[in-house]
Amino acid sequence: MRRELLKLALTWAVLMALAGGAFLVSGMQMAMPNRPVLLFFSGTMLLIVATVFMRLPSAPVVARGFAVAGVFWLIVLLGFGTADMLTRSWYPVQHYNPN
Numbered sequence: 001m002r003r004e005l006l007k008l009a010l011t012w013a014v015l016m017a018l019a020g021g022a023f024l025v026s027g028m029q030m031a032m033p034n035r036p037v038l039l040f041f042s043g044t045m046l047l048i049v050a051t052v053f054m055r056l057p058s059a060p061v062v063a064r065g066f067a068v069a070g071v072f073w074l075i076v077l078l079g080f081g082t083a084d085m086l087t088r089s090w091y092p093v094q095h096y097n098p099n
Contacts, residue, residue: 011052018045 022041030037050056056064 007052011048015045015048018048 018041022038025038025041050067054067056067059067
């Protein structure tokens with residue numbers, strides 16, 4: 001019991017440290033090519049949650065398949081959500097004055 005609590009406490013501490021690091025780095029001025037560095041924090045947190053809390057390495061194949069499918073659909077939904085903003089064009093129009 002004590003070993004499991006220690007493992008959870010260390011996991012929580014690492015997740016909080018990564019969240020703090022992401023918060024600090026997000027406030028820095030970065031060039032566009034360096035911005036994927038921010039994905040390091042979220043990817044590391046994803047792996048920690050998947051291995052420690054979800055126990056995916058020792059889970060059945062079906063559970064791992066559902067986890068992969070969930071991540072896939074999350075990527076699809078976020079992709080469609082951002083595609084609207086990335087492809088939207090703003091066309092300048094002249095000011096309309098009905099008088």
